[in-house]
Amino acid sequence: MSVRRELVSSKKVSNISVRLINEQRILQQLYWHGGQTQLTLRNELRLSSPTITQALQAFKETGLVLEGPEVASSGGRKPRLITFNYDAFHSVGVEIRRHHIAVVVTDLRGQVVCERTESLPFENVPAYWRSINRSIHQLVDAAGVRRVLGVGLAFPGELTLDGSAIERAVVLGLRNEPLDNIRQHFDFDVTIENAANTAGFGAVWRAHGLEDAVYLIVTDNGIAGSLIVGSQIFQGTNARRKVGAFGHMVLVPDGKPCFCGGRGCWSAYCALSNLFARSDGDLDQFFRRVREGDPLYQQQWDSYLTYFAQAVGNIRLALDMDIIIGGKIARYLKEYLPLLEEKVVSHPSLQGDSNFLKVDDIEGNSLAIGAALIFVDRLLSGKLPRFPLP
Template identity: 30%
Template structure:
């Protein structure tokens, strides 16, 4: 391949900075504003814009009329110039989203199906399921950056092996056995890490955050300086297997007393034998059996939350689909958490996620969006 000449590289960088400026501005910028913001000449701005408009990444944001005559036209980044897919693999469900470059959810589908890893038929099913979702959503395959896949477990940094996924009952398996039929770039990530990254991306206003995900399993992510801290063995933020009750309830990991054993959605379903909707309807009507379990869950959750806060001294953000039901019980959870805090008589650090229900599949798509935007 012929090496790129310096002038070509500089032009590419200029086009990139014009694009990023428009992307960040969201509401649009005029050519004069771009020139001023980037310290570039107007002819340079014109040249970059014509390239960006031709490639479909940028468009005119609409002409504004004013009494004093025509205002200069502003330009904006086209949100769906590229799209990404996020898939969340759960024990008995597949959740899929299509997102645009601002992580807006364009389409969503939930398929009830138990995938068998390392099975040809499951690999075929997943690929067909994805194609049917893309067809139904009318996604232009030319715009599709890739498919991010979130799952509740630990994966090696090279994405070659799933080391451990207790809620799926897996150890040391090849993730590609499940995605080999998917004809797009694929990236695997831990589900709670996806949730945390999506939350951070949407909030965009903080550097440090611990994210605690309450779904069928319990997991988390530690984000420091805007980046995920993965740890020495990719096990950082495995809050679900932090002990909150020595010799307590058995956990899927084989140990006892883990946060996951107490605070997962699975515990509610398995103990009461009802769906979450039924459980929370019953709880609102004070069914004693449900109240007993729920307040025990909240007490253990508050221990876990406090432990995370003590270790990291940053906001703890609660996410995952269980949090959708949490709102009426937040004052109680705050009270339990504050009672555990030796340094302050409150629990202001405890916050609810903005994205709630679809944070995990949204976060799964984020890898391809960030790679496109920032080359990360």
């Protein structure tokens, strides 16, 4: 008798799993492919009409899908388009910096509805985290947003593999901080992710058709990176998540000191601070002088690109993936991308390679936007609880 009950229970769980998977497929189809009729959904996904009807009814109740206009029919009743409602929920992303925070509210496309940057020196004390929570409430209220999926924090540090603690954040002087100590100060579902990972995740999300890429973000202090595989952040298997720490590959043994404590790291040679000496931190001024043909500035830029190409070539040889470059330098680098690629493929093993370098020139807070998109991905993947009714 107990064996029969176990078989029945397993079948029930299996049926529930299949239903949830089918719901995810329908939702993703509408999200990525725009308005579709029920007939199109049935043909594209090879699902039965009752399965589609049941799923759509559940999504309509939560506001995730809407009925669109009627479309032409070859005969009989005209079908209606079913469309994804990108304003049904919103998501929040927060970029944590040493001296300030950037907060964005996005719709389900990842488009920014409103944003704010405010001075807030980092302190790992309850008052700091409560201040961020308060800023989120103020921004959400100003946007007239009612339903928030969650808050993604883009954090400049390394997390443990299980995602339970911040292992180390050198620039913030933080070590071994359990994430629950942070979450308790928020009124929202909160996830915390390495900032370079959120930027890379967002860049691949926006690049339709791209699923695997290396993302590099160039900062004042160095190079950070992430590895996106199958449109997901690749976390590695070590207890400390060090995937994407490309800035600490050694280019010059016993070379310039790096903030990590080592010497000769890529970050030591290609942090933006290397370009600041002559221009007082003004990149516009630096590149204006490069374009004007100033030999000292051109020499410095050429040296910078040579080191950059050496590191990018190593990554391309190791992973054979597209490489996306982001950060403040991205918009300046766009016009020099052919020169950078020429330097990369000068390596004998890369000759003939091409079109693998891209620039992430999104305007605004790319790290915070990527953090917000983590919750959109969870929504589409069925990793969030059932959604509340409006």
